[in-house]
Amino acid sequence: MLTYVAIVLDGLVYASWLFMVSVGLTLIYGVMKILNIAHGSLYAIGAYTAASLVGAYFSAGYVPVLSFAVLVGAALAAGLVCGLVIERGVLRFMYGQDEVLMILVTYAIFLILEDLIKVFWGVSPYFAFQPYGMLGNFDVMGLPYAGYDFLLMGLAGLTGLGVWWSINRTRTGHLLTAVIHDREMSTAMGVNVKRVYTVTFVIGATLAALGGAFTAPKISVTPGIGVEVIVLAFAVVVIGGLGSIGGAMIGALLVGILRAAAVHLLPEVELFVIYAVMALVLAFRPYGLFAAPEARKI
Amino acid sequence: MTAILRSEGLHKRFGAVSAATDVNLSVEEGEIVALIGANGAGKTSYVNMVTGYLRPDAGRIRLGETDLVGMKPRQVTRAGICRSFQVAQIFGELTVLENVLIALAIARGGASSGWRGLSRPEWISASEEVLEQFQLAEHRDATAGTLAQGVRKLLDIAMATVASPRLMMLDEPTSGISVDEKFAVMDTLMSALRQRGVTVLFVEHDMEIVERYARRVAAFYDGRIIADGDAAEVLVDPDVRQYVVGGELHRRGGQGGGE
Amino acid sequence: MNRRMDPTLVSLAAALPVLLVLGYALPDWLTFYLQVSLASGLAALAVMLQMRAGLVNFGQGLYYCLGAYAGGMSGHFLGITDALVLLLLAVVLSVAVSFIVGFLVARYREIFYAMLSLALSMILYGLLVRAEALGSTDGFNLPSTTFLGYAPEGQALREAGYVFTCIVALAIAAAVHRYLRSPLGAIGEAVRENELRVEYLGASPRYVVHLIYVMAAAIAGIGGVLAGISVGHVDPNLAYWTTSGQFVFIALLSGTGNVAAPLIGAFLLVMIRVYAVEYSPYTWQMILGGVMLLIIMFLPGGLWSLTRLRKKGGLT
Ligand SMILES: Nc1ncnc2c1ncn2[C@@H]1O[C@H](COP(=O)(O)OP(=O)(O)OP(=O)(O)O)[C@@H](O)[C@H]1O
Ligand SMILES: [Mg+2]
Numbered sequence: 001m002l003t004y005v006a007i008v009l010d011g012l013v014y015a016s017w018l019f020m021v022s023v024g025l026t027l028i029y030g031v032m033k034i035l036n037i038a039h040g041s042l043y044a045i046g047a048y049t050a051a052s053l054v055g056a057y058f059s060a061g062y063v064p065v066l067s068f069a070v071l072v073g074a075a076l077a078a079g080l081v082c083g084l085v086i087e088r089g090v091l092r093f094m095y096g097q098d099e100v101l102m103i104l105v106t107y108a109i110f111l112i113l114e115d116l117i118k119v120f121w122g123v124s125p126y127f128a129f130q131p132y133g134m135l136g137n138f139d140v141m142g143l144p145y146a147g148y149d150f151l152l153m154g155l156a157g158l159t160g161l162g163v164w165w166s167i168n169r170t171r172t173g174h175l176l177t178a179v180i181h182d183r184e185m186s187t188a189m190g191v192n193v194k195r196v197y198t199v200t201f202v203i204g205a206t207l208a209a210l211g212g213a214f215t216a217p218k219i220s221v222t223p224g225i226g227v228e229v230i231v232l233a234f235a236v237v238v239i240g241g242l243g244s245i246g247g248a249m250i251g252a253l254l255v256g257i258l259r260a261a262a263v264h265l266l267p268e269v270e271l272f273v274i275y276a277v278m279a280l281v282l283a284f285r286p287y288g289l290f291a292a293p294e295a296r297k298i
Numbered sequence: 299m300t301a302i303l304r305s306e307g308l309h310k311r312f313g314a315v316s317a318a319t320d321v322n323l324s325v326e327e328g329e330i331v332a333l334i335g336a337n338g339a340g341k342t343s344y345v346n347m348v349t350g351y352l353r354p355d356a357g358r359i360r361l362g363e364t365d366l367v368g369m370k371p372r373q374v375t376r377a378g379i380c381r382s383f384q385v386a387q388i389f390g391e392l393t394v395l396e397n398v399l400i401a402l403a404i405a406r407g408g409a410s411s412g413w414r415g416l417s418r419p420e421w422i423s424a425s426e427e428v429l430e431q432f433q434l435a436e437h438r439d440a441t442a443g444t445l446a447q448g449v450r451k452l453l454d455i456a457m458a459t460v461a462s463p464r465l466m467m468l469d470e471p472t473s474g475i476s477v478d479e480k481f482a483v484m485d486t487l488m489s490a491l492r493q494r495g496v497t498v499l500f501v502e503h504d505m506e507i508v509e510r511y512a513r514r515v516a517a518f519y520d521g522r523i524i525a526d527g528d529a530a531e532v533l534v535d536p537d538v539r540q541y542v543v544g545g546e547l548h549r550r551g552g553q554g555g556g557e
Numbered sequence: 558m559n560r561r562m563d564p565t566l567v568s569l570a571a572a573l574p575v576l577l578v579l580g581y582a583l584p585d586w587l588t589f590y591l592q593v594s595l596a597s598g599l600a601a602l603a604v605m606l607q608m609r610a611g612l613v614n615f616g617q618g619l620y621y622c623l624g625a626y627a628g629g630m631s632g633h634f635l636g637i638t639d640a641l642v643l644l645l646l647a648v649v650l651s652v653a654v655s656f657i658v659g660f661l662v663a664r665y666r667e668i669f670y671a672m673l674s675l676a677l678s679m680i681l682y683g684l685l686v687r688a689e690a691l692g693s694t695d696g697f698n699l700p701s702t703t704f705l706g707y708a709p710e711g712q713a714l715r716e717a718g719y720v721f722t723c724i725v726a727l728a729i730a731a732a733v734h735r736y737l738r739s740p741l742g743a744i745g746e747a748v749r750e751n752e753l754r755v756e757y758l759g760a761s762p763r764y765v766v767h768l769i770y771v772m773a774a775a776i777a778g779i780g781g782v783l784a785g786i787s788v789g790h791v792d793p794n795l796a797y798w799t800t801s802g803q804f805v806f807i808a809l810l811s812g813t814g815n816v817a818a819p820l821i822g823a824f825l826l827v828m829i830r831v832y833a834v835e836y837s838p839y840t841w842q843m844i845l846g847g848v849m850l851l852i853i854m855f856l857p858g859g860l861w862s863l864t865r866l867r868k869k870g871g872l873t
Contacts (some may be wrong), residue, residue, distance in 0.1 A: 094854075100668055102611065103854065104613070105853055107806075107846075109850075111843065112843045115840050119843075156598035198796070231676075242668075268687045271684075271686065271687070272684050273683075275676045275680040279677060280677045282665070282669070282673050370761075372756050372760060373759075380757070387757070392746065396743070400758070401758050404755070404758040415736075415741045416739060458757070458758075532717040
């Protein structure tokens with residue numbers, strides 16, 4: 001019984017994290033049809049920025065509680081800068097290219113970013129554990145959980161709601177939906193598609209950085225942390241259906257719970273289970289659980 | 299005369315739209331039939347159903363004794379029906395000769411012909427003969443994607459004939475071709491097809507083409523066939539004039555001919 | 558074409574003595590890199606084979622790793638050391654797995670093909686890192702290889718391994734070249750250009766893709782077992798997605814114009830890495846990324862296209 005509670009709770013914690021790291025990926029794909037391999041690097045940059053800022057913040061001896069604001073600020077700064085540079089500097093020259101070619105383009109960006117990270121932050125690990133420790137530990141039916149993990153769950157929920165609200169309830173969101181639905185038509189109707197792309201990419205990059213920033217207190221931030229994230233995020237996003245926000249949420253929950261179950265019941269298959277689910281979903285629902293295939297007229 | 303293609307009671311819906319409602323159409327050996335109808339009337343859907351791209355919701359399609367429903371397009375091709383497309387479907391980055399060579403390789407089961415090269419002399423000469431027939435010889439080494447619309451349509455049709463079909467279905471062979479060229483293109487391809495003794499069914503918006511090349515006309519309106527018979531009779535039928543031909547004249551007036 | 562010798566085949570045949578002479582003339586460390594790059598070059602060739610059909614495989618490491626482990630495990634656990642037998646086992650395993658997996662993969666194109674292959678290679682990675690018996694993340698060492706009863710040691714072993722790798726790699730390249738010029742190879746190109754047309758001409762694009770997937774798997778598997786023999790060690794990183802990314806990089810860099818291109822490209826990449834890691838360890842990937850962007854933007858046919866500015870490598 002306790003094992004199942006642990007599976008569900010661990011699963012939820014992991015799912016929250018997965019959702020945080022994949023929501024930006026699916027948003028960018030949905031609007032721009034770019035499967036962004038550099039997403040993992042943006043996550044890593046968010047983590048590094050957060051770790052170094054939090055470190056500086058605490059050594060300066062400011063009020064500890066506000067360090068959460070520092071995390072958010074780090075994500076915003078990293079996302080804004082990287083998002084703008086990548087979109088304005090590279091991607092905009094590539095619009096209209098084949099989706100597969102765009103994967104290669106973002107792979108090239110990934111290679112560049114991975115080294116830039118090493119140039120900026122070196123190769124020794126960064127730590128920003130203070131915010132993690134501040135929230136203490138909770139007991140759930142005798143199982144110890146870090147308060148910080150619950151904060152992550154809340155953050156994931158908030159992010160999901162925020163993205164949903166912005167898409168369905170704001171003017172920018174309506175423009176996004178219009179572009180997703182029919183790019184040519186939106187252009188004809190006077191929507192500035194280029195602007196929409198820039199905004200989307202920056203938001204997507206910021207979401208990736210936010211995921212990284214809030215993960216930083218839980219881990220030692222070292223080179224290569226983004227490399228793993230990208231394949232996990234892919235799995236989640238593909239399971240849910242590329243481009244679907246709700247799909248990413250379901251995908252994250254599915255993968256999170258299954259991985260937690262594997263960890264508790266059959267640790268040998270922990271990594272295997274994630275990709276196996278992805279392969280299975282693709283086998284039976286080629287376009288993911290929540291995206292419809294497009295029929296082609298000839 | 300014997301019908302080679304017999305389709306009975308075809309139905310096809312796309313959500314609220316009906317692309318085919320009780321469509322009955324047979325084609326006799328050696329005939330030249332035109333399908334006419336306004337945009338969205340269901341002409342292409344008919345061709346798609348016959349050639350296995352769409353599965354009808356109900357109805358039967360037979361080629362001779364063979365039941366075509368449920369077959370894949372490639373099986374229909376091998377059974378003896380080939381088609382061209384409204385938008386030419388060619389191998390854009392390859393040369394015109396390579397396009398035809400590949401069609402030939404597939405038609406002759408080249409996939410199983412082992413390690414021998416694609417460019418064996420007998421295949422090249424056979425391909426060149428096809429290019430000759432369709433007056434494509436001068437474009438032999440041009441990259442297919444760079445050709446003018448009309449030439450691409452000819453290539454599309456030339457590739458479709460390589461499999462030696464008994465029935466050829468052409469979807470708007472002259473769309474995208476300029477007014478002064480349309481008869482020349484039609485003459486070229488009709489004579490090439492006649493030489494091969496192929497039965498032809500073509501979808502067409504241009505009534506001049508229909509009058510000139512089709513002996514029989516079937517008119518589609520809203521997924522139904524509203525008239526089917528001698529070209530001379532169908533084209534003066536009041537319903538057809540109201541729902542189809544009038545529309546086409548209007549369309550041509552508005553767009554200065556052609557599509 | 559029977560009269561005139563095919564220049565690519567002639568060059569491949571001529572490359573063998575050249576490589577063998579180089580093997581004696583060059584310092585050992587350089588021949589070693591040459592040997593390793595021929596092995597990874599085969600995996601890149603497998604990626605290129607799929608690129609010719611318009612498919613980007615972001616998980617070719619799956620079969621590279623599978624081949625390497627097939628060889629490694631036969632050597633490690635069964636005591637099989639003959640290079641030819643190891644090669645055969647790698648091929649059999651790669652073909653068997655890819656044939657079954659191919660029923661799934663061949664239904665996909667574009668990014669789905671890329672992502673599904675990536676996921677599949679990560680499945681293998683996930684299994685291997687948890688397999689204690691196989692050394693988990695560390696992998697394990699291979700016993701010395703023998704060649705049809707010939708069991709060299711020390712320097713002689715290294716030389717024999719080099720010769721074997723050269724012969725196999727060039728033979729595979731020649732076979733792939735012949736395939737690409739064959740009707741079946743041309744139909745692969747046709748699938749890239751227009752599947753609808755291929756289907757309506759009477760062939761099944763899915764069968765063609767399935768076949769290409771299996772062939773590519775066999776080639777990558779051979780590359781893998783050669784890599785295992787060359788290095789004497791295998792580990793799960795062979796299946797990690799960044800390994801596959803490198804194969805894609807090589808194929809993109811070299812272009813799809815000629816079967817020799819990925820082999821040469823693989824060697825270039827290895828050399829760039831050797832020097833870059835020494836002189837600027839933190840920026841060499843950055844340089845690769847920059848080169849890749851430049852190639853995509855300005856040289857979509859890859860470096861090989863520079864050798865034929867007139868027209869791209871036609872089928873005839
Ligand atoms: N794959 C599809 N999915 C949804 N609707 C379709 C599809 N194919 C055709 N339709 C619809 O079915 C109807 C008939 O289309 P069809 O293409 O057969 O018309 P058509 O007579 O060929 O017209 P046109 O002259 O414009 O080519 C149209 O309303 C069309 O929108
Ligand atoms: Mg039509």
